[in-house]
Amino acid sequence: MTGRVQTAVVGVTGYAGAELARLLLRHPRLHGAPPVFAGRVEEKDLARGGVPLVEIHPQLGGNGAGKLKLQPFSWELLAERGVEVLFQATPHDISREVVPIALSHGLRVIDLSGAWRLTHAANRAVYAFADEGSDQAAATQAQAAYGMPELHRAKIAGARLVANPGCYATSVILAVKPLAAAGLLDIDRGVIADAKSGVSGAGKAPTARTHFMYAADNLSAYGVFTHRHTGELLEQIGIAAEDIVFTPHLLPIPRGILSTIYVRFKQAQTRESVAGIYKEFFAGSPMVRFHEKTLPQIQYSVHTNYADIGFQLDASGRRAVIVSCLDNLLKGAAGQAVQNLNIMLDWPEAEGLE
Amino acid sequence: MTGRVQTAVVGVTGYAGAELARLLLRHPRLHGAPPVFAGRVEEKDLARGGVPLVEIHPQLGGNGAGKLKLQPFSWELLAERGVEVLFQATPHDISREVVPIALSHGLRVIDLSGAWRLTHAANRAVYAFADEGSDQAAATQAQAAYGMPELHRAKIAGARLVANPGCYATSVILAVKPLAAAGLLDIDRGVIADAKSGVSGAGKAPTARTHFMYAADNLSAYGVFTHRHTGELLEQIGIAAEDIVFTPHLLPIPRGILSTIYVRFKQAQTRESVAGIYKEFFAGSPMVRFHEKTLPQIQYSVHTNYADIGFQLDASGRRAVIVSCLDNLLKGAAGQAVQNLNIMLDWPEAEGLE
Amino acid sequence: MTGRVQTAVVGVTGYAGAELARLLLRHPRLHGAPPVFAGRVEEKDLARGGVPLVEIHPQLGGNGAGKLKLQPFSWELLAERGVEVLFQATPHDISREVVPIALSHGLRVIDLSGAWRLTHAANRAVYAFADEGSDQAAATQAQAAYGMPELHRAKIAGARLVANPGCYATSVILAVKPLAAAGLLDIDRGVIADAKSGVSGAGKAPTARTHFMYAADNLSAYGVFTHRHTGELLEQIGIAAEDIVFTPHLLPIPRGILSTIYVRFKQAQTRESVAGIYKEFFAGSPMVRFHEKTLPQIQYSVHTNYADIGFQLDASGRRAVIVSCLDNLLKGAAGQAVQNLNIMLDWPEAEGLE
């Protein structure tokens, strides 16, 4: 694909949508081709052609973005504007409906929801998709590449549908997969992933849990043994449910995830042997920063498109604590989506992300 | 009034309600007489006699509070339990309806809402009370004492209805009234009250403004020239609307108010002359801490029942910046309500508040 | 011990010291007998007889505390004032020096530092005490009771020296000990304690780590495999170092600890069987709130003297996630110290703590 590429974003009103807009507007290969922003527009805003983007996200306003609008969604609009790649940043049930149609219109789709990430029906059960079991859903799922470039770069490059991973899942998989793939883990002793996320991960809807008074000066565990990102861990790491515990927590910060992961090794390792595995695994991956000597913190990653990974080995060399950080809206959502765009269009993988 | 006094709280589910419950449960004069908590109870909880208080406010749970319940409200319940003093911590429209009835049942009422604070109809206009202009409303208002002990201690002692002041209003009035009453202020040059409040002041309802992502890492001004606490400032300070500007801001903290107040004096003052006025004014007031040498900060006041006041004079002695802090849920609401209770029952004013 | 008891606090300037002062000042059995506050006083403050407490902790100021001062420490001062119980809230190296002398003066001591918590020299190695191996140290250690009432109530009652537990240690031990004592744990599969603490746990000294810009909007793991509270876990739970991993994290909040603890059972359990063990273990323990149906959060515990514990079982009944919360300055420090005082003086254990 060469020359000017037209993108569209459905779902720009959310937090990930805002970051996606920001990244696409400043992407060097998309200069002069800002995305089409489409979605539901209220009656009263139709007369003015939609809602100015700066009214939705004032921080985006500037010379360039000043005139862009969220326009009423229609397939005609996308066709007229020559959209080739669609970012779908909507709730999963909307994505289940819309994505098959988008594919039928010949669009390539990067879907940021949980709609198309899971291969196995058992793992999808927690979502209770309305179209579960339908032929169309099966056909769509069959086309989907799991959008984690560090694991599936080649498949993403050719995919028509990329299922952008969950934020927690990205954090945990990037930390565990290299060790699992190298056969180091004593899986019988289990993997524990204790993950903590900022409040933007809970979405923009005002709820009891997203109230400032609930989240601030607090920490709470939730979704213990039941969180729906678990299926992604099982499928991508290749681990059985009984061998991993994943516990998310709500952190009193706007954004960022830190996962503390506990593993045991079959055989004693050295700092160098473990580091070597990570370095080899991420050798061609510009968006993962492996920290050989220190443990990353949330501040390393927030407002960047990187995942940061480090570890500590115990004296016996048999146990390790791995710390994995990322910005849930960037490497955990919009940044990874743009990374996937770059790969799909054969552009440098880190373009517009550094 | 002697011996055991039975209180009741309507509106315990809110933030001020929680603090009120905590204060009343540990009040030395109310040992053995926990308040009756009454309000709306859902169908499903009727069978178990209401909702355990610890399910509503887990931090309150302990040996004492473990068995208390929020019971379905009825006048019969209050009568059976021998309630003498009712704390009404409900939205102002509810208080407008309920308080006249409570008075007719012979209860003494401490109302924490804005329903009965304002003497002048013009100042009440911003509330648009449904019963505005009715005889009953006028008769009720006529009985109300404005519940700021530092200004109206004697009237509160004998009142059947105490209108507990607004949190912002308490903060500003306590800072300005002593200087205004002493005739120091050059009113023509205006008074500016720049006030900042934690998010609990915005209430428990999840809204766009109380969302963690809106409030955290942010500061925003609101209600500029229109905030409904303004009327309290006008009536209690005795100042015209054109001579004061009051601007509230939403602080990214759970609780606490700091008001920065700018005044000009008719004549040059000294540090001692101004301090002397404050000290005299608050001589018999245990819940105001005047700081002669330093400016208070929000941390001085939060989780206490005190208002903290200090000031800085400029070199000319003609201008002062006054800083006034309090906990919006305590001296700005529940703490002041209990202070009023103490006065109404002729108990030591600070009982249970230190 | 009956009648008026005189206490003293050395180390009131720190965060735990402030809470200790607050609790002792409002303790019903100590009315009329405020603690003697003693410590290092600068030359310039000697003339005025020490530093007013309200200058050190402005939030403590009120009618009662207004006249109290931090006085220059001397054994004569304590003797003159008839001090019987000394709270030592100083760094551990100071406590190692001072506590033996205090005991020799006939004082009973509640030491809040890490100086006297550990029985085994191997576990003390991380502190590198200067007097390690001395006869005096050994004799002092031999007198020490580990001040966790839920485990050692009887011993504390008669102790002359109570070593108040570490905040993290309290959080983890209370959660794990009941299950370990009941023989439920599959120790070979390991216990993981992923703990998160507010910044007050890091002390009052301004450092790079306690800078607002480091701690805010961040989360960081530290002391992985090396934190000095680990020894308390080993000794009190009765578990070997290779069977537990304890990882502390610095939370962007002022106070509160939440520990997420992962255990495996030898045999499948039910929700009821596990709950039964906790309820039995804590039956006579007023300062632990066991939550049968929900997981506690930090907000449940902060500004209270309670530890809050809950758990979630997986479908197999073989794995559990336990969540344990407390206020690191209260049940994790000052609150537990006062609980120990109550026990030592044969007062109701929860007196002044609810």
Place this chain on the structure above:
Amino acid sequence: MTGRVQTAVVGVTGYAGAELARLLLRHPRLHGAPPVFAGRVEEKDLARGGVPLVEIHPQLGGNGAGKLKLQPFSWELLAERGVEVLFQATPHDISREVVPIALSHGLRVIDLSGAWRLTHAANRAVYAFADEGSDQAAATQAQAAYGMPELHRAKIAGARLVANPGCYATSVILAVKPLAAAGLLDIDRGVIADAKSGVSGAGKAPTARTHFMYAADNLSAYGVFTHRHTGELLEQIGIAAEDIVFTPHLLPIPRGILSTIYVRFKQAQTRESVAGIYKEFFAGSPMVRFHEKTLPQIQYSVHTNYADIGFQLDASGRRAVIVSCLDNLLKGAAGQAVQNLNIMLDWPEAEGLE
């Protein structure tokens, strides 16, 4: 100046330095010409040629920045590397010493400190510069342009020394200057600037005030009637000290300033008349976003290089509250510095800033 331009940054270790590095590394006109980072390097790091930038600011690490180092400062280094423009992000006393030498070496300098912002000795008195009154200092000051492009664009373009404005000063001057310049203000009635800043404004040194426990969940006023940015307000707005009060506050957030400014007009204004003045004043200024209908909030501006300004008029049209927001590290420091660089080099003013 055409072709490749080599810049240098002295003072990259601070918060503004980190942002400056980030902006310069991604500046489109500086691709292939990363800045030289120079400063004090410890003995132990000399052997490895300085300290890798990613060890100082881990969030900056990525492919590009991976190899850059903070090198030991010397004039030879700057000469060898062909540095033409020097960003001096050091404390003001260092800038007073270094900047005259830099100018003598033919460098153009953008100084981010308070060293060269003030024309009048009286306003500089608060800094107590060691070289105050010297010929060299006078000659250097005479060359300095006050680096606020919206006021002094032409002078900046030709300047050899640009004194980058203070963060608070930028916030207040941009809000007040347009109205003052248009002759609208009733100066006799005074201007009140109540400003609030995040903690990064207090610098990187760990102090009692920058401790998390001091700043978090708090708000405090400081420097009342004495803050050293006041001189910039007087000189740039053209107002006498007795006609303005500027009160800074420390906000419990990492970054961002919001100033609430109170003015009175000589004659009644309309919303349109006031808006018209702002729009005209900022017509050619890409880095100011004037909000015609809403009041900006800190979140609008943080992590952007813009200043955001809005206002509210009272019913009489005689009083206005102006709200002015910016990111103290960007438009209040590094962003404005790069804006000045663009102007000095005749590049588009907003290049690399959107």
